[in-house]
Amino acid sequence: MPHIEEKAARRTHSPLRPSWRCPVCGILWPCSTAKLRLLGQYREDRPGLLTHLAAVQKEAEADLAALNPDVALPDLTPRFVGWAQPR
Incomplete structure (x- = not known):
């Protein structure tokens, strides 16, 4: 039975860790839906979005x-x- 966190991730296109897939x-996450959601959340705060994404x-x-400790990322x-x- 999936954990509560996994169920929430499935509904919200949140990353499934540690694979970082939707x-x-x-x-690979962020998928298109996650990108649109993030753009909406940070609509008025692009620097905040970039800071969040960097973290x-x-x-x-x-x-x-x-x-994959033996594979270079x-x-x-x-x-x-x-x-x-921004472009």
């Missing part, structure tokens, strides 16, 4: 490095922060 879409990226780096910046930077 439990709804199955793709989440650090958590993901730690989780993913622990999952790619740069996760485009995945976590790059998409949210």
